[in-house]
Each structure stands twice: as C-alpha cells, then as structure tokens.
Amino acid sequence: MDDVEREKELAGNLKRVRNRIAEAVRMAGRSEEPELIVVTKYFPASDVRLLAGMGVSEFGENRDQEAGPKAAELEDLNPTWHFIGQLQGNKAKSVVRYARAVQSVDRQSLVSSLARAMENEQLRRASVGQSSRERLDCYLQVNLDPHNDEAPQGSGRGGARPEDLQGLADVVAQSPWLVLAGVMAVAPVRDDAAAAFDRLRGISDNLTLSYPSATAISAGMSADLEQAVAAGATHLRIGSDVLGARATVR
Numbered sequence: 599m600d601d602v603e604r605e606k607e608l609a610g611n612l613k614r615v616r617n618r619i620a621e622a623v624r625m626a627g628r629s630e631e632p633e634l635i636v637v638t639k640y641f642p643a644s645d646v647r648l649l650a651g652m653g654v655s656e657f658g659e660n661r662d663q664e665a666g667p668k669a670a671e672l673e674d675l676n677p678t679w680h681f682i683g684q685l686q687g688n689k690a691k692s693v694v695r696y697a698r699a700v701q702s703v704d705r706q707s708l709v710s711s712l713a714r715a716m717e718n719e720q721l722r723r724a725s726v727g728q729s730s731r732e733r734l735d736c737y738l739q740v741n742l743d744p745h746n747d748e749a750p751q752g753s754g755r756g757g758a759r760p761e762d763l764q765g766l767a768d769v770v771a772q773s774p775w776l777v778l779a780g781v782m783a784v785a786p787v788r789d790d791a792a793a794a795f796d797r798l799r800g801i802s803d804n805l806t807l808s809y810p811s812a813t814a815i816s817a818g819m820s821a822d823l824e825q826a827v828a829a830g831a832t833h834l835r836i837g838s839d840v841l842g843a844r845a846t847v848r
C-alpha cells in the first residue's frame with residue numbers, strides 16, 4: 599500500500615471512530631468529549647505522522663523498545679506520548695525522555711523509579727542547555743478483574759489491586775516530579791465491560807475525595823469505547839479500529 603492509500607484508509611478509520619465517540623457522548627448525555635489517544639504499537643512512525651496531519655496529537659505505546667526509536671524519529675512533530683504498557687523500573691529512564699504520561703503505574707517501586715528518572719532527566723536537560731520539562735502525568739492502573747490477581751504478562755491487563763491504590767496515590771502525590779492524573783484500566787476479558795468501567799468510576803470517585811485534581815479516567819479500547827464513555831472516561835485508548843489489525847499478539 600502506498601502512502602496516499604494508507605492516508606485514505608487511516609482518515610476513513612479515524613472518521614468512523616470519531617463518529618462513534620460523538621454518538622456515545624450524545625447517548626451518555628455528556629457535554630464534553632473524552633480525549634482520543636491513538637495507540638500506534640506495531641505500526642510505523644510514518645502512520646503517526648499521517649495521523650498527526652489529521653489533527654491527532656496524543657499517541658499511546660506499550661513497549662519502550664519500540665516507542666523510544668519511534669519517538670526519536672518523530673522529534674520534529676513532538677506529539678504527546680502516553681506510555682500504556684507494563685513497565686520495568688530499569689526502563690523508566692528511557693521512557694521519561696519522551697513520554698508525557700505513564701498510564702501503567704501499578705506499584706510503589708515503579709513510582710520511585712519514575713521520580714528518580716525525572717530528576718535525572720531534568721539534570722540531563724540542564725547539562726545540554728535544554729529547557730526543563732513539565733512534570734510527568736501518572737495514571738494509577740487498576741486491576742478490574744476480581745477473579746484474576748495475576749494477569750498474564752504482556753496482556754496489558756495488570757494493575758494494582760483497588761485496596762492498594764490509596765498508598766500508591768500518596769507516594770505519587772509526594773513526588774515533586776510527578777502529577778497524580780487519575781486512573782487507568784483495561785476491561786477484564788471475561789467480564790462485562792460496562793460493569794467493570796462502573797467499578798472504575800467508583801474507584802475514581804473515591805480517589806478524588808483525597809486528590810480532587812486526579813480526575814482522569816483512562817478506559818475504553820476499540821471494542822468497548824461506548825461503555826467507557828457511558829461510565830465517564832476522560833481518555834480513550836484506541837488502536838486497531840484506527841490503524842487496523844495488529845499482525846500478532848505480543
């Protein structure tokens with residue numbers, strides 16, 4: 599497929615997704631549309647460039663090995679990158695060089711790694727005469743699957759247990775380098791997405807009692823964006839319905 603054809607395909611897909619979001623917002627009686635994050639994992643930097651030309655400014659990636667080089671290739675575009683995959687502490691240093699947000703914060707040791715990485719990143723920037731960067735938005739990833747504490751690795755279905763969130767929120771909020779943005783979740787495979795996202799909404803409401811500005815709710819993928827919008831999602835993470843089917847399951 600050449601670039602012109604690909605551009606047409608992406609534009610058509612994007613339009614259908616935007617229409618679905620608008621319709622879901624209307625059905626839910628909401629006044630504001632959630633933010634669309636297009637998940638570009640598996641797809642080349644050239645697709646990100648085409649989508650940016652269509653007005654998309656927020657992108658999601660789930661592996662540093664892939665996202666790092668892609669972000670470097672797109673430095674001139676400077677899109678907003680959301681890191682949405684399971685993250686090892688030793689990758690924090692690389693991720694904070696390009697990511698504006700980490701949506702998969704699921705344990706206190708990762709918070710420490712991110713805070714340290716941000717501090718070092720500021721020092722690095724100062725040493726090469728770059729301006730300092732904004733603080734890193736952190737979303738607490740919640741495990742919504744009551745039947746499954748140990749989600750399979752790489753499934754994107756990890757997350758902290760709801761009872762551990764308050765402690766996790768506290769350590770994020772204490773760091774001068776991090777901003778507690780809100781919560782993120784993936785609907786469990788076997789469960790009803792609407793019910794799962796309603797639980798997430800309750801968890802978010804509870805979090806905002808202690809942290810009133812942590813209002814973000816990142817929920818909703820290609821298959822369940824309508825349910826997420828109905829439950830009050832502020833950020834949707836849409837991959838395959840914009841870019842097409844991914845080659846294999848990672």
Ligand SMILES: *Cc1c(COP(=O)(O)O)cnc(C)c1O
Nearest residue numbers: 637682754819820835836837838
């Ligand atoms: C891949 C991925 C998405 C996008 O999923 P689609 O079904 O392709 O829309 C959203 N969130 C996370 C955490 C992902 O890993």
